[in-house]
Amino acid sequence: MGNLELVIIILGIILDRVTKIYALNNLAGKKDLIIIKDFFQFSYLENRGAAFGIFQNRVIxxxxxxxILISAMIFYLYKNRKSSKLLAISLSMVISGAIGNLFDRVYYKYVVDFILLHYKDVYxxxxxxxxxxxxxxGTVLLGIYIIKDVK
Structure with missing residues (x-):
């Protein structure tokens, strides 16, 4: 991995940790913080599963x-680091996010979620x-890289 990849991974982890610490200290056990009425708010949630709540309480x-996924992505990134800047950026973002949620899962036994988008009480x-x-x-950028590379 090069410097760009390390910077993206480290900055992503720091940004994730800082925002989750904020959520833990200022949102846990308190009323939601409304940012844009009927659309955007901070609402503390302990997610004990994966995306969209699947695999609940399957911490191990x-x-x-x-x-395994982080290791595979780091290995792939290392082997292909010079092939594309877009590939490097996309995988670095995915690795950073995966490490951020992994930290929560190992340390707290749940992932701290707090950003809530909605349309009134409809959705x-x-x-x-x-x-x-x-x-x-990162996944969207990876998809763009794959589509662009196929042509």
């Missing part, structure tokens, strides 16, 4: 699975965190 399985998107954003954006 999720921890091992995440460690609620599942509560998420900065690590989740990193994983999703």
């Amino acid at each position: 399985f999720l921890t091992l699975f995440t460690c 609620y998107y599942p509560t998420f965190n900065v690590a989740d954003i990193l994983v999703v954006v």
